[in-house]
Amino acid sequence: MVKETNISINSDRLWDSLMTMAKIGPGIAGGNNRQTVTVEDGEARKLLQKWSEDAGMTMKVDELGSMFFKREGTDKNALPVVIGSHLDTQPTGGKYDGVLGVLAGLEIVRTLNDLNIQTKHPILVVNWTNEEGSRFPPAMMASAGYAGIYEVNTLLSAKDAEGNIFGNELDKIGWKGSEPVGSQKFHCYYELHIEQGPILETEEVDIGIVTHGQGLKWLEVKLSGVEQHTGTTPMNVRKDTSLALSEIILAVNHIANKNQPNALGSVGHIEVSPNSRNVIAGNSLFTVDIRSPDINKLVKMENELKQMTTDICKKHKIEFKMDQIGGFDPVAFDKDCLNNIRNSAKKFGYSYKNIVSGAGHDACWINTVAPSAMIMCPCVDGLSHNEAEEIKPEWASSSTNVMLHAAITSAT
């Protein structure tokens, strides 16, 4: 499948780096537990620093602990072409989610060094702090800070479940830097990530060109009926929220299916009350998760859901309340960056396909302040946030090759 080009990365070196990094913060089932601002996170950062400095780059660290490694360009005034992702993992995470994107940046610099290629723009390799958000909310913390979505002080005062403060913990592991957050401007930003879904592997496509990030709405729905004895209340006088709940779940599914392509909808969080076998569910609480890469479609889906919920609850004589408790707008990645990725894939003869990122990524926030794009490589069974997360070495290699050529194009 892969045609040789005269400039390509060192696949074995990339894979060795991935495997070496995976030894830091091992999980219990073959993956990684390297949560943000832990001792293990600190060790991983030291290793990345060593590798990057060995590759001739200089490091700056910002107040949120994000690490920026610079390979100088020939034009001192040119802004850097930035490649990055994150080294932190979920508590039961994998070896590639985030890590691949950072080490791909390192490998690209190593390759440019090997081949003695100078670029006009500097290359900046970034490790964003706390992308996962599994210990300290929010997810994509440092890139959100970079993009000015949240105040830096607000982020520094985030607490984990034990009440530890993010800024203090960052300081403890020695990675609270002095660079003001957002002070380093970008020419453009590329992020390589595993797909975390099954499309590329199933369809045997080498490269996912991520044209959009899904928009998301989390709508919390509260249903109020009447708590009654299941044995003494005739069917026709019940106000059973489990029936409205069921119809709304099916409505969410219907709405997602009729708003294709790329629309998603589901209910993963359900609580009925009093949750007793012989008491009619007088109250229910659940969260609807709807997604679309098209903001108009996302709003349309929400409106359809509100209308259907109103009708369903009226039919069942149930009261309801629907509140948005989370969400973000869809992201349309930069057309030029996407073209660079597409042209690189063509050059190598890789099969490619436009896809939508369902999960949030640092690139989604960076795209609000700099032209950005994402590349995705397949992952086995679409599995992620799981120690069994796996990719093939050739997937890492081909996607990093695409990134290399896109970065060279942008940096020239």
Next chain:
Amino acid sequence: MVKETNISINSDRLWDSLMTMAKIGPGIAGGNNRQTVTVEDGEARKLLQKWSEDAGMTMKVDELGSMFFKREGTDKNALPVVIGSHLDTQPTGGKYDGVLGVLAGLEIVRTLNDLNIQTKHPILVVNWTNEEGSRFPPAMMASAGYAGIYEVNTLLSAKDAEGNIFGNELDKIGWKGSEPVGSQKFHCYYELHIEQGPILETEEVDIGIVTHGQGLKWLEVKLSGVEQHTGTTPMNVRKDTSLALSEIILAVNHIANKNQPNALGSVGHIEVSPNSRNVIAGNSLFTVDIRSPDINKLVKMENELKQMTTDICKKHKIEFKMDQIGGFDPVAFDKDCLNNIRNSAKKFGYSYKNIVSGAGHDACWINTVAPSAMIMCPCVDGLSHNEAEEIKPEWASSSTNVMLHAAITSAT
């Protein structure tokens, strides 16, 4: 509505007794917390003993603490006509559930005394221990023991949530009797109970003639799909148990509605896993509660549910497991006893209607060993197992009048 007859109870005395008994083990919201074999239960028993002995009755107490108060008949060989229910309440129970049935028996004896009426058969007023089962399982404990459904020693060794043993607690409050359980045979058994449902009040009917007790099946359903990220998994590759769950809940409702009259069906207990907003419900567990007074219908409903569940799960590519985890067969009460009740209601000019008892009652077990029947009176808003449980004095009075004449007929 009520026509006078020349034999009727003393309504004020009955109501006074209900209100006096309600002072023992008051709840926090106007009802009662007089759980079985507590100090309060002991006090209530003492009061009943005093009232019954003042009415000339003699007491026997069996090994499960059930109290039997006897008014002699003229025929020494005749078995007693038995009237009873229970004095124990739910932790947040009402003043009438159970209590009315016991004090109606007392009031009937008091009335027979007032009017100097002798009956051929003795009259026995019973207080069954632990009908509620809210502290020690099973519910309807002592009547189940009487009917031979469980071994007496098994029941005596039942434990509450703190590990206290039923037999020990019964002993502590001084009400472990010496009569072998089931030794006193019955000519017939009548139980008056509040409806605990809304039918009689809604339809403005004075008397419910309980022809059947609902049969019940509790079917626990486990669904296994695949736990996946809601943002990265396309709609068409999901195995989302929330969809199968929803369709099955609606199927339960459909099955109950099409198997009328008196069929019931609902799902009050639902757990989805991992119960996270952004993870597809890979697993679900819920309990289906189906009821019918007709055993053939109940079996038909179960079969319909199995077939629909099979079809639904096949469609969604979900695995399922369905197990019966509880239930009892429908009860058909004794036709002669029911006729006596119906004739009594007619005599008074009360409106009446055949109804089905949705909840379990001591009469359901006693019916397996002696001809039995139940009378129900309306209760406000169908509310029960709730401190706000309420009835009107005239409802207590009219239903006890019906019981009086039915008992006299049986005892003659």
